[in-house]
Amino acid sequence: MMWRMLWRSIDRFSLQYFKYIINELRMIKVVDKHNRELVVDLLQSIVEIVTYGDRHDPSIFEYFMEYQVLAEFVRVLEISRNSRIEAPLLQYLSIMIQNMDSDQAIYYCLSNNYINSLITHQFEFDGGDLAPYYVSFLRAVSGKINKDTLCLLVKVHEDVVVSFPLYSEALKFAYHGEKMIQTAIRALTLNIYNVSDDTVHQFITSPPVSEYFSDLVLSLRRQCFHLDDLVNAAEETCTQETRKELLQETDKIVDDLYYFKDILCIGESRLSKIVTQNIVSLLLFPILLPLLQLIQRRGTCLSAITSLYVVSRLLQVVEGKKIVNIVASAILYPYMSSSMRNATEGATTNGISQANSLANQVHEMEEMLCPEPECAENFKRTYLLRNLSEYMPSNSHIVSFHCDDMHKERSGILSYIFSDNHSLILASLMLLLVLAESKDLDYHLAAMIGFPQTKTKMQKTSDFSVSMEVDGSIFGRHMPQILNALLKVLASQPPLSVLIQWHTGWFLRKLLVFQEKKLNGHDFHLFNTSYEQSRECLRKELDGCWFDYIPETLRNEWASCKKALEESSQLKDSFFALELACHQNTHSGITASALAWQAWLMQSRFSSLAISGRTYTSDLSSASFGSEVALGSGIPCKISFSKVGMRDIYVIPVARGISGKLLLVEKHPLHSKRGLVIAIAPLAGLRPKIDESHPTWLHLWIREFEPRFDASKTRDHHSNTSNPEADGRWTLGFPNAVACEAARLLVLEETSKQRSSVESLLSPLLQDSS
Numbered sequence: 001m002m003w004r005m006l007w008r009s010i011d012r013f014s015l016q017y018f019k020y021i022i023n024e025l026r027m028i029k030v031v032d033k034h035n036r037e038l039v040v041d042l043l044q045s046i047v048e049i050v051t052y053g054d055r056h057d058p059s060i061f062e063y064f065m066e067y068q069v070l071a072e073f074v075r076v077l078e079i080s081r082n083s084r085i086e087a088p089l090l091q092y093l094s095i096m097i098q099n100m101d102s103d104q105a106i107y108y109c110l111s112n113n114y115i116n117s118l119i120t121h122q123f124e125f126d127g128g129d130l131a132p133y134y135v136s137f138l139r140a141v142s143g144k145i146n147k148d149t150l151c152l153l154v155k156v157h158e159d160v161v162v163s164f165p166l167y168s169e170a171l172k173f174a175y176h177g178e179k180m181i182q183t184a185i186r187a188l189t190l191n192i193y194n195v196s197d198d199t200v201h202q203f204i205t206s207p208p209v210s211e212y213f214s215d216l217v218l219s220l221r222r223q224c225f226h227l228d229d230l231v232n233a234a235e236e237t238c239t240q241e242t243r244k245e246l247l248q249e250t251d252k253i254v255d256d257l258y259y260f261k262d263i264l265c266i267g268e269s270r271l272s273k274i275v276t277q278n279i280v281s282l283l284l285f286p287i288l289l290p291l292l293q294l295i296q297r298r299g300t301c302l303s304a305i306t307s308l309y310v311v312s313r314l315l316q317v318v319e320g321k322k323i324v325n326i327v328a329s330a331i332l333y334p335y336m337s338s339s340m341r342n343a344t345e346g347a348t349t350n351g352i353s354q355a356n357s358l359a360n361q362v363h364e365m366e367e368m369l370c371p372e373p374e375c376a377e378n379f380k381r382t383y384l385l386r387n388l389s390e391y392m393p394s395n396s397h398i399v400s401f402h403c404d405d406m407h408k409e410r411s412g413i414l415s416y417i418f419s420d421n422h423s424l425i426l427a428s429l430m431l432l433l434v435l436a437e438s439k440d441l442d443y444h445l446a447a448m449i450g451f452p453q454t455k456t457k458m459q460k461t462s463d464f465s466v467s468m469e470v471d472g473s474i475f476g477r478h479m480p481q482i483l484n485a486l487l488k489v490l491a492s493q494p495p496l497s498v499l500i501q502w503h504t505g506w507f508l509r510k511l512l513v514f515q516e517k518k519l520n521g522h523d524f525h526l527f528n529t530s531y532e533q534s535r536e537c538l539r540k541e542l543d544g545c546w547f548d549y550i551p552e553t554l555r556n557e558w559a560s561c562k563k564a565l566e567e568s569s570q571l572k573d574s575f576f577a578l579e580l581a582c583h584q585n586t587h588s589g590i591t592a593s594a595l596a597w598q599a600w601l602m603q604s605r606f607s608s609l610a611i612s613g614r615t616y617t618s619d620l621s622s623a624s625f626g627s628e629v630a631l632g633s634g635i636p637c638k639i640s641f642s643k644v645g646m647r648d649i650y651v652i653p654v655a656r657g658i659s660g661k662l663l664l665v666e667k668h669p670l671h672s673k674r675g676l677v678i679a680i681a682p683l684a685g686l687r688p689k690i691d692e693s694h695p696t697w698l699h700l701w702i703r704e705f706e707p708r709f710d711a712s713k714t715r716d717h718h719s720n721t722s723n724p725e726a727d728g729r730w731t732l733g734f735p736n737a738v739a740c741e742a743a744r745l746l747v748l749e750e751t752s753k754q755r756s757s758v759e760s761l762l763s764p765l766l767q768d769s770s
Contacts, residue, residue: 086123135185417485655683682703688748
């Protein structure tokens, strides 16, 4: 041991010391708890020297290769006896592999089957913390593979990969309980998928290895059912904890969707096909078909709101031409037969083109769901598109047979758009919007939706398509009913939650711009009703403790609000649909900022406030803590502070425009008519009240200057009781009851001035809708 320390002190990165370390490791015949620390130290030194030699001393790495040092790591594992040497050994190997730069070093480490021997070693993962080290080692290896080195890790027989330990062993941890391990495995698989090796891709996409992809989709489907359970529970009792659980579960689902997206973005045809096929057959259609009432619903189906969310989120994240058009074809199924009939009866080139396009979408669904002929026949007989065959071109794979299904006026997606459930209305409209805005959507299918985003696309194709969009599309045909449904949501009594009002107003604005018409009759009455409701809510807010911040909130928030209104991508995260399901019966806790949003969405007169160019601040006076001010009309009184005791002061309420302050001023020691500000409170929310038992005491509630829009705290200011820990309170003592009453009236007078200034500024929002 002493000699070993001497070597360290001489040159621990020399070739001589490296040889010495290797010899010491070779002398180890068994690894147990007695020599474990020595072996760990030797392994660490080897890794440090090899990493150094790879970059600075070729002779060190040449010795590493010549004397098969990597084999010593394999041997140490084999001779260890309950020594817990595995974790540090894997850790040091990971560090060494990650830090290798030269192609020669990487090629050597992956050759001679040493890495495969380490990967396939029979580690004991039950209990303990070995799994993270093992997975980290696998990931480090995967980060060094390329088209030239991948072949070193696979076993090939007659040009066919028959074994790939790195991939196969990694998949055993695909559903590990620790999120970091799951993430590492997904990074590892993507590293492998990104290597353009035909034989490996064939191995990965062939059974039984390919079952990984179906297992992934089935796992995602189970998560969707768990999410559905949370949504159903939240409809009964909605709490902050419930929303947190919903967010966590949706985050897991979105993570899985992004993983699918990453795989599809690789662009390898076999990978894309098998992933898309599993997504469509095991997730999309089991959700879509019951949702659209194309097959009978069973007790194991997701609720409609969860189904709409999952499909929308999948389209937003995964995208892809095949998936987008398959979903659109399924949703538009009730309208496809009549559209194809119109197209073929038109006997025009455009009509035939549209019929062929729709037929291709049908064929795409066939191939995705059932690649085998017998499966395809069952699909045609059981699920979709039974009555389209007579309108198909002669080369279509769909055969003709009788269909007894009659599609009602409000079937499929329309059953949710015209639902009495406000969450379903908005969630189904969001799904159509996501489809319509997709760059991958077939323009003939886009014509059937007819959303504003598709109009330019239609105009670039043909006059026939434009005509079909306006007259025969979902929004072209049902626009009056859809507008009316949205207006009913806005005019609901009592008013629905801010979240529902916000998204409803957003959709309404988009549709009104698309329609290019004004409201009339009953719709105009509903529109005015919703405006009046928001106006009354705003008036009530003017009586609250934060009324002074309403103008500033409107001005500051308008920029982001306008951006959200103009850019649909601001609302592309359809998590709001689940929130609506939880909060649709919640009416309390509406804050000034949120109420302002309601007002914006109900009418257009707010724009004068937002663009007037006037600048308002919360403080127009120059007084601040320590300022010297004139005592003026200040009323003398006393106040007791916990740390400094009783103080003789003057109380001065000051209103300047929409700003208001209450100043506590102590007389200046040298100037009888001036004083120093020792405390400041917002004028709004003071609620001055004379103590019933002590008519010379004036109680004032003190709120914060900067609003946090905490619903519970805001409600406390309106209630008869208040939490003394949450709200501050000053008690001022006056010489007599007359002075106390005078101070109370002065505070109320200045507060009234401030409120009048706010009301004057908000007059465009508060005037009668007539």
